[in-house]
Amino acid sequence: MSKVASASDGIKAVVASFGAFLQDTLARAESVKPTSAIEPALDKSDFPELQAQLSQALGPELIQTDDSTDPKKFQRFAVIETAVRDTFGDLIVSFNMNMLRYCILGQFLT
Numbered sequence: 001m002s003k004v005a006s007a008s009d010g011i012k013a014v015v016a017s018f019g020a021f022l023q024d025t026l027a028r029a030e031s032v033k034p035t036s037a038i039e040p041a042l043d044k045s046d047f048p049e050l051q052a053q054l055s056q057a058l059g060p061e062l063i064q065t066d067d068s069t070d071p072k073k074f075q076r077f078a079v080i081e082t083a084v085r086d087t088f089g090d091l092i093v094s095f096n097m098n099m100l101r102y103c104i105l106g107q108f109l110t
Contacts, residue, residue, distance in 0.1 A: 014057075014059055014061075014079050015086075016083075017057050017058075018057045018079055018080060018083040019086055020057070021053060021054065021056075021057035022083055023087065025050070025053075028046075028047065029042055029046075029047075058079065
């Protein structure tokens with residue numbers, strides 16, 4: 001296997017890991033706040049281990065530092081952007097349009 005294919009597989013694994021992190025975080029948010037109301041907002045204290053879980057999802061190679069010249073910054077951004085885009089796409093596909101109609105109708109009735 002070439003170095004390029006090996007690196008590509010490694011990046012795919014990190015994207016999958018970060019995608020799983022996003023799914024777990026969304027599930028946790030839904031369990032903490034089961035209603036769809038905007039208020040009260042979620043708080044950082046609702047996710048006490050978030051930073052550690054984020055670091056674990058990205059792996060030791062992509063842990064963010066305070067160094068603005070960090071060469072891994074672009075790769076970290078690409079991994080996060082790809083996983084978020086994939087997760088957002090999955091959410092759109094699974095969204096029930098009838099629920100949107102119900103929410104809009106409910107807002108007019110209140």
